[in-house]
Amino acid sequence: MVFWNLKTTRLEAFKPGIMSRAEIGVNLVMVYMEIDPGREDTGHEHPFDQVGVILEGRMEMFVGAERKVLDRGDAYFIASGQRHGWRTFNQKVKLLDVSQTQKR
């Protein structure tokens, strides 16, 4: 799909508490996600960059030693290899995330 209207995009269950739609290209993966309140990823890392922007709601994210509460319009750049995680609060969070297509 070339153009996405994120208000009407049909989502699928991705992980517990996360609905998403993903498009996998030659080298990029774009994922629109809606994350339920009260969810957490305690941290992980991978050998490729990951970036994104908060479209609605508020979440806390940490990347390496930096930790920040992100609101709508805040973006993040997780450099390859940096440990990172996040948690949501009492509201749903909508975000667009981009990382690398995994070689199979």
Place this chain on the structure above:
Amino acid sequence: MVFWNLKTTRLEAFKPGIMSRAEIGVNLVMVYMEIDPGREDTGHEHPFDQVGVILEGRMEMFVGAERKVLDRGDAYFIASGQRHGWRTFNQKVKLLDVSQTQKR
């Protein structure tokens, strides 16, 4: 920079009519752009995917044979090799764009 507040991010001249901030990682390039009204890219292509989301304003974009007016919250996925271009109307457009780090 890990976390970007796009309201206070300091921008640099990128092309005529475009102010931007870019972060270049191992494999991803994230660029926040503010494009002046009345600008146009008549079209080009490249051998890697490019994706992004409109954060403010309205622009027309074409990708291959598809053409659409994009508003805030609309996203695009330009597959590798697809010819694409855009034009802005009478207002400034703010967007976040992600593509691939170019090998040197």
